[in-house]
Amino acid sequence: MIQTLVPRKVKVLHRFRETPDIVSLTLPKVGTCVPGQFYQLSVLGYGEAPISVASYTTKTVQFTIRQAGTVTNALANLKKGDTLYIRGPYGKGYPLKEYEGKNIILIGAGCGVATLRGVIDYIIHHRHKYNDVFLFFGYRNVNDIIFKKEAVQWKEVFNFKTALSKEKSTTCHDWTSGHITEVIEGLKLRTKNTGVFICGPPRMINDTVAILKKKGFTDEQLYLSTERLMYCGIGMCCHCMIRGKFTCKDGPVFRFDEIGYFKND
Numbered sequence: 001m002i003q004t005l006v007p008r009k010v011k012v013l014h015r016f017r018e019t020p021d022i023v024s025l026t027l028p029k030v031g032t033c034v035p036g037q038f039y040q041l042s043v044l045g046y047g048e049a050p051i052s053v054a055s056y057t058t059k060t061v062q063f064t065i066r067q068a069g070t071v072t073n074a075l076a077n078l079k080k081g082d083t084l085y086i087r088g089p090y091g092k093g094y095p096l097k098e099y100e101g102k103n104i105i106l107i108g109a110g111c112g113v114a115t116l117r118g119v120i121d122y123i124i125h126h127r128h129k130y131n132d133v134f135l136f137f138g139y140r141n142v143n144d145i146i147f148k149k150e151a152v153q154w155k156e157v158f159n160f161k162t163a164l165s166k167e168k169s170t171t172c173h174d175w176t177s178g179h180i181t182e183v184i185e186g187l188k189l190r191t192k193n194t195g196v197f198i199c200g201p202p203r204m205i206n207d208t209v210a211i212l213k214k215k216g217f218t219d220e221q222l223y224l225s226t227e228r229l230m231y232c233g234i235g236m237c238c239h240c241m242i243r244g245k246f247t248c249k250d251g252p253v254f255r256f257d258e259i260g261y262f263k264n265d
């Protein structure tokens with residue numbers, strides 16, 4: 001436990017700009033993490049922010065960071081070879097073992113797709129253990145799409161759909177115009193032996209859950225990854241509490257019946 005509390009000094013191994021406001025950083029791996037968990041990343045003089053694991057590799061770990069404010073801008077401005085600090089991993093990841101031999105549907109929007117990327121990498125490494133895998137990702141426009149290079153492989157291996165809410169549909173594109181929730185609403189999805197992992201803004205998660213429940217999915221099949229304001233990451237500061245649970249310790253991945261719909265709280 002003490003090892004995960006002490007920030008470790010590491011250097012950026014690789015930096016890639018995904019979109020005008022999203023950057024991916026590759027760092028040396030600290031500890032053993034699973035997709036869905038997060039680390040606290042810090043830059044001296046700026047502070048610390050929780051960022052999800054966005055990969056599944058042995059020696060390194062990737063983080064995909066949206067420039068939202070002070071810390072995330074400082075992280076995104078780091079170059080290859082620059083120093084930062086990392087502590088963790090923290091929290092509970094996705095129930096990937098539980099869904100071995102079953103189907104998995106991943107639904108993400110915006111930077112929420114980053115959290116699901118670790119799951120995708122994991123499934124690619126253990127492809128024989130899972131049946132049908134569906135990826136449904138939503139962004140505002142073409143410039144917001146992250147992991148464009150990786151998506152080329154995903155299209156070959158998985159059932160993959162992208163929806164862009166602010167782009168008008170024209171011919172010869174491999175995306176649909178509209179919200180990803182509209183795409184899901186129009187699809188016939190097999191509910192039996194299927195788990196659904198969702199990550200995105202609270203409203204998108206609420207709408208997605210409501211649609212899936214109408215299609216017959218039960219609360220026990222739906223897993224949400226939540227992002228609350230958070231400081232300590234270890235269940236001490238209480239900033240991240242949601243319906244009596246700590247996002248940092250009990251989550252950030254919750255089964256739907258553990259927390260229910262997001263409210264404006």
Ligand SMILES: Cc1cc2nc3c(=O)[nH]c(=O)nc-3n(C[C@H](O)[C@H](O)[C@H](O)COP(=O)(O)OP(=O)(O)OC[C@H]3O[C@@H](n4cnc5c(N)ncnc54)[C@H](O)[C@@H]3O)c2cc1C
Pocket residue numbers: 038047048049050051052053064065066067068069070071072073111114115226227228229230247252
């Ligand atoms: C478990 C967890 C995993 C996360 N994973 C990722 C990730 O993989 N990639 C990523 O880009 N971001 C992720 N976030 C969100 C990220 O931690 C926040 O954007 C970051 O802490 C903001 O810090 P800042 O100093 O850059 O912004 P600040 O200057 O502190 O704030 C800028 C704005 O962002 C708001 N804000 C701050 N923290 C959050 C938050 N947690 N959720 C929503 N709004 C917030 C503030 O209220 C303010 O309006 C995650 C958050 C959690 C709790």
